[in-house]
Amino acid sequence: MSYCLNPHCPKPKNPDDVKFCRTCGSKLLLKERYRAIKPIGQGGFGKTFLAVDEDKPSKPRCVIKQFYPQAQGTNTIAKAVELFNQEAVQLDELGKHPQIPELLAYFTQEDRQYLVQEFIDGQNLAQELAHRGAFSETQIWQLLNDLLSVLQFCHARHIIHRDIKPENIILRESDRKLVLVDFGAAKSATGTALNQTGTSIGSPEYVAPEQMRGRAVFASDIYSLGATCINLLTVRSPFDSYDTNNGTWVWQQYLKTPVSNQLSRILNKMLESIPIRRYQTVDELLNDLNQQSQAAATPAISAKPLTTQPTSPPAVVPKTHSQIDLELEQMKTLFLGKAQPQNNNQNQPKTQSIQPSSKSQIDAELEELKAKYLGNNNTPNQ
Structure with missing residues (x-):
């Protein structure tokens, strides 16, 4: 047709x-x-x-x-x-x-x-939200990692998009990449343009306060991207996730599933009403994201340093009789070395009430330990 x-x-x-x-x-x-x-x-x-x-x-x-x-x-x-x-x-x-x-x-x-x-073949994120429901935290991390590089590219060329919202982000069918569209509201930030008051353009739900007054800056796009994220997480208008009486965001109350403190902190900083408190550049935001991902990926420090990674757990090698005799003899020497005879000095405070065991007692106790160990260990003599 x-x-x-x-x-x-x-x-x-x-x-x-x-x-x-x-x-x-x-x-x-x-x-x-x-x-x-x-x-x-x-x-x-x-x-x-x-x-x-x-x-x-x-x-x-x-x-x-x-x-x-x-x-x-x-x-x-x-x-x-x-x-x-x-x-x-x-x-x-x-x-x-x-x-x-x-x-x-x-x-x-x-x-x-x-x-x-x-032509970009795919659905925009507003359509994805309507069809699939609220986004997960993992999807939001992916969205930020995918789109911030695009925004970085625009800002490096002194272009402020000024209309970032779910309808202007398309999930391309061929490679599942996010594509930023509709640059009709984009503005050049070269020369004195940043210091001039312009026309208020963009969708009010997603527009930063300074942009509403015609003073869009690079951080204004970061705000709009943050508002987009909470819309996708809560399935609510950003207007409905803001407490106007107290001047605070309350989007966490409307989450379908909880998100981590790391993501909450990053989104809240993206959504700061006062521009100077917000991420000033995409680079700053990306650095924060990378630090969070590295912290999440770093394993707990082990008690012993790892040398090699064996393909299977190392086998426990049972000890021989001679090894047991040697270790028990070392224990005996160590114990007798620490059990010094009590000084008969009358001026010494009488604080030690437990008397050290005699050598014969120690020998008997060690022989008993040896018998118990060997009774549980069926290893033949070597």
Whole structure:
């Protein structure tokens, strides 16, 4: 099927073997190669379509974003144009990362702007949450390890995503990697941009307080990622996991299964309302994560140093009669050496009431120990 991209077309569905819409006559192929199949999303600034690239033999799927602002007002439309252009620039720069969609084309056709990008086959995390239920602690650790490298890549190029949320993270079907999408709200942090108050953009549930005031920083993305994690753990809106009366997060109360103190501490630091108390950089957060994983992986220190790792436990070798005689003789010598005769000095305090055993008594006791040991040990004499 071909889908007409004319927003005013009353019957946009067409067969896939035609080049012009049978209802309104609009061209169905963008740049003579990209054919829309069906709409997959719509927002205030445009529509998104699943498409195929007719120019390639395999006809791979792709995504067409059509800029078509619904909002009214000159300032709003101007801002929409800026964001749409900005997304193309960001994707062109960032799309070489394997976990960010690649920009395939950016152009204007019939007075409408279009952006074509790589299609990521998979469900976003909001869909995964709806289908599979609350995430486990292990899944959250994996999410952090997988996504932080992507965020590190963006921040190293001075790009703040500004709209991290479950809907903008796709679990790619082919390799089960997480892909960060929708850079329409991304902002450059170069030059003086960090010190300028901008437009408040992003989903309110996941947006850091400073970003709500138009002052997004790198740590704002870290906050949004933390809010995403507690949504996935609790299956609740981050708004519902915050106690506004006391100004504290209470997400632990709504966990489906408890999580470790290590993960709680890291998420709470990611979610600090005051930016300076939060992780300032992805590197700082990654270092903390690595320390936690190393601590968890380090085994308890053994009493004796390990030399080699035998394939089976070492056999206990029974002792011979001569070895037993020798050890008992050593015990006898040691004991007699410590049992010094009592001094008859009258001035010495009488604190020692237990008299040492005589030599004959010691001999008798050692012979008794020897007999008991040999009685339990059936080893022949050597």
